[in-house]
Amino acid sequence: MEWQQLEYFRVVAKTEHFHKAAELLNISQPALSRSIIKLEAELGISLFERVGRSVKLNKFGSVFLKRVENGLNEISNGVQEINQLKNPYTGTVSIAFLQTFGISILPEIVRDFNEQYPHVEIQLYQNNIFSSIQQLLNREVDLCLITPVKGHPEINWQSLFDEELFLYVPANHRLAERSSISLSEIGKENFIAFKKELGMREVINNFCEEAGFTPVIKFEGEDVPTLAGLVSAGLGITIIPEFAGISSGKIKKIFISEPYCHREIGLAWLKGNNLTPSGDLFRKCVIELFK
Incomplete structure (x- = not known):
């Protein structure tokens, strides 16, 4: 049973006439008749009642037509979705990223x-x-925005x-008026830290x-706003990226002069796994953005 056979059957069922259907399909009437006869033989039943030069669906044909229409519509939608995905400017890219x-x-x-390519759908996780690395390994996402990846030779970073x-x-801490500090000066302070799995x-x-x-x-907390909030409540100190969500009347930012505290941020994708056109477009744009 072929897709073409099903399409021929649908057109005959709608027109109730082999000659009209053949003209719409741009094939000869004998070729159309042979296709329908072959389909009926495969199914082991007749689908039409012949009435003079016209045909009408019988009970079997009516039941089959509903399923054929659903199937052909699904296939058509699938082809359309594939064509959208093939176009880098209308496809989808999925990205896993860290909470922070x-x-x-x-x-x-x-x-x-999004300003450059507004029609690309971006899915965020x-x-x-x-978990981000596992999503990438499972091919659940195209790309990961994460810190350096260790122990995974199958991943590009x-x-x-x-x-x-x-x-x-x-804000009332003994160090609050300092503009910079060496990390060794705070060894005995209570820390508000990220959870171990982060x-x-x-x-x-x-x-x-x-x-x-x-x-x-x-x-312990899972995100920057939570850690900053606990600090503003006087429960300890923390080391986080720059955060402007709390009034300077409650929390103070101090530069760390020694050692230089930082984290590398990069983009990861699977080696040897061809990205979707939109995924590849996103990767190139992000890398170019930070050159």
Whole structure:
């Protein structure tokens, strides 16, 4: 049973006339008749009642027509969707990104791309680094906006830029008037930290280790606004990317002079896995944006 046979059957069923159907399909009437006879033979039943020069669907034909129309419409929709995906300017790109990128980094990237290519659908998945990598490995997303990927030779990772990290303290803290500080000066402070499953926890722990201490963790959170909020309540200090969501009357930002605290941010995709045209377009645009 072929798609063409089903289309021929549908046209005959709608016109109720082989000659008219053949003209619409731009084929000879004998060729159309042979196609319908072959279809009926495959099904083991007749689909039409012959009435003079016209034909009418019988009970079997009426039931079959409903299914054929649904099937052909679904196939047509599928072909249309594939054609949209083949076009880089109308397709879809899916991106996994870390929770801490949702405040400024990702919105800026998406806005810049959307201004250039407004008809590309962008699907976003906010997650921790481990879940983001797994989504990429499972081919659930095209790209990941994440920190460096280790231990996965099947993944390409392209560095985009460095993001500086700052010390944030309550406005009434003893260090609040300082403009800069060495990380070694805060070894005994209570820390508000990211949860262990988040990549930022390891990044900050490494800087603290470099400064000669292990941070005393009092509270944990999953995102920058939560950590900043806990700091503003006087519950500890934290190291996070620049954040402007809380009044300077409640929280103070201090530059860390030593060591240079930062994190690399980049774009990841699977090696040997051809991206969709829209995914490839997004990747090239983002890399060009940060050159």
